[in-house]
Structures are given as C-alpha cells and as structure tokens.
Amino acid sequence: MIKNQTGVMLLFILFFSAGIQAQRVTSMRINEILVVNEDNFVDDYGKRSGWVELYNNSAGTVNIGGCFLTDDPKNPQKYPIPKGDVLTKIPPRQHILFWADGNASKGTFHLNFKLDPSKENYIALYDADGKTLVDEIKIPANQSPDISYGRKIDGKEEWSTLKKVTPSTNNLTLDSNEKIENFKVNDSSGIGMTITAMAVVFLGLILLYIVFKYVGRTAVSMSMKRAQEAGVENISPKGEMDEGAIFAAIATALYEVTEDVHDIESTVITIQKVTRRYSPWSSKIYGLMDQLKR
Numbered sequence: 001m002i003k004n005q006t007g008v009m010l011l012f013i014l015f016f017s018a019g020i021q022a023q024r025v026t027s028m029r030i031n032e033i034l035v036v037n038e039d040n041f042v043d044d045y046g047k048r049s050g051w052v053e054l055y056n057n058s059a060g061t062v063n064i065g066g067c068f069l070t071d072d073p074k075n076p077q078k079y080p081i082p083k084g085d086v087l088t089k090i091p092p093r094q095h096i097l098f099w100a101d102g103n104a105s106k107g108t109f110h111l112n113f114k115l116d117p118s119k120e121n122y123i124a125l126y127d128a129d130g131k132t133l134v135d136e137i138k139i140p141a142n143q144s145p146d147i148s149y150g151r152k153i154d155g156k157e158e159w160s161t162l163k164k165v166t167p168s169t170n171n172l173t174l175d176s177n178e179k180i181e182n183f184k185v186n187d188s189s190g191i192g193m194t195i196t197a198m199a200v201v202f203l204g205l206i207l208l209y210i211v212f213k214y215v216g217r218t219a220v221s222m223s224m225k226r227a228q229e230a231g232v233e234n235i236s237p238k239g240e241m242d243e244g245a246i247f248a249a250i251a252t253a254l255y256e257v258t259e260d261v262h263d264i265e266s267t268v269i270t271i272q273k274v275t276r277r278y279s280p281w282s283s284k285i286y287g288l289m290d291q292l293k294r
Contacts, residue, residue, distance in 0.1 A: 029155050050115035118141065
C-alpha cells in the first residue's frame, strides 16, 4: 500500500514538473525582428545580418534547447535549437538573439535561413515536440534598413515599426522626461516657464522679508523688556536712547581714548655702521693688542 502511494506521488511530481516546464516554454515570445541590417548590430564574427529576438515572458528560467525556429509554416522543424548550450537557458524577463544569416555552422544562435526584405517574412517558434506552436508572426514586406519590427511592449500583443532598434534589451525605453515634454508642447516659447520662475523667486523674497521683519520686532521687544527689568531708563518704545544719553556715551568714549595709555611705535629706522667686522681671527688679534698695550 505504501509503495503504491509512493509511486502515485512520484508520478504526480513528474507530471506537475512537466506541466510547469511546458507552461514556461509556451511563455516564450518572438519579440523583435530586424530584416535589413546595413549599419546596425554585428554578430560575434563581426558580420551584419537580420536577426530574430526571443523574450522570456515568465517569472522563471526557460530552457529553449530542443525547440524549433522556422520561416516556413510547412516545415515547423526547420532549425532545431541545439541542446546542452547553457546560453539557451533564458532568465526571467530577458532576451536572446538569433542571427538569420543562413549559416548554422557558426553556432547555436545562427539560423539556417535568411530574411527576405522583398516579401513578407514568416517566423515561428515551436516546442520541443516539433508540433506545438509557441508563437508566430508575419513581418510585412519592404522593411526599411536598420528599422526593426516588434512588440511595442515586451511580450505584449501589439506589433509595430519601432522608433529605436533594441537588440537584446527592452523595446520600450524611457529616455525622456514627461514633464519636460509637456512643457515643450504647451509652452514652446518658454514664457510660462519664465513667469513661473520669477513668481517663485518673488514669493521667496516676500516670505524672507516678512520673517526678518517679525523676528526683528520680537528681538527689539525682548531687549526693551530686559532693559526695563535692569532699571535702564530713557529708552524709547522703538528701543532708541534720547539725545542726552547719546551725548553722554560719546563723551565717555572720548575720555577713555584720551586718558588711556597707548604705546607709541616709532616709524624711524636707525642704522648704525659697524666699526669693524667680527671674525675669530680678528677677535684674537684685538685681544693680543690690548694685552701688549697693558
């Protein structure tokens, strides 16, 4: 009984894992195609050719080894993607590029067919059984050089000619500022921007004036209050002293200046000529001469 239950559990796990794997493979999408490559991305051999970009639209890693790419609806197994290449494991929300150069001997990511710009091109991705269609797309004829055809948003349904060629990266790139673009549309002359900037500056100046005015009044009021508490009189409501107090302050300052002792620095430099030059030998000679005189 236990063995039977174990066997059933193992079969359930195998079927469950296979179902997950199948779901992941079917989440792959043909994402972007460049038919005519004249001055665009080059392959690992330095050559330019058309390419097909696949995108993993799932939240798990997908191994596309063993799947098929084709440009012929009657031959779904035209190019078998080799197994065992670690690069065929596509991480979630990532891209992989296949070169449509008709030379599969160059490696895993070189297809055995080319894209023809003169006619409509058909590209399809089949699962490893060679029968289950994963994704397909028809590219209109007469594609312009170095202009790709792809989904507007990676993995989504809507296709169009893309403004930018984006091999191995997102088709939709945010390289502009929406607010700036709106200003360009609604205020092409820049008058609105100028008025807005000037209004902000003047508003800031008015706020600063109001703040400093009330801060100054508050400081004066506090000073008057402290002076009154200290017994100082003759202070006007504006914090100013009367003329008598001012004259008294000036007289006191002049008295301090006149009565205080200050050092007087001389600006005359006196240079005295040295009568003799000093050296060890001359000092000895003068010493001997003094002894002889004695």
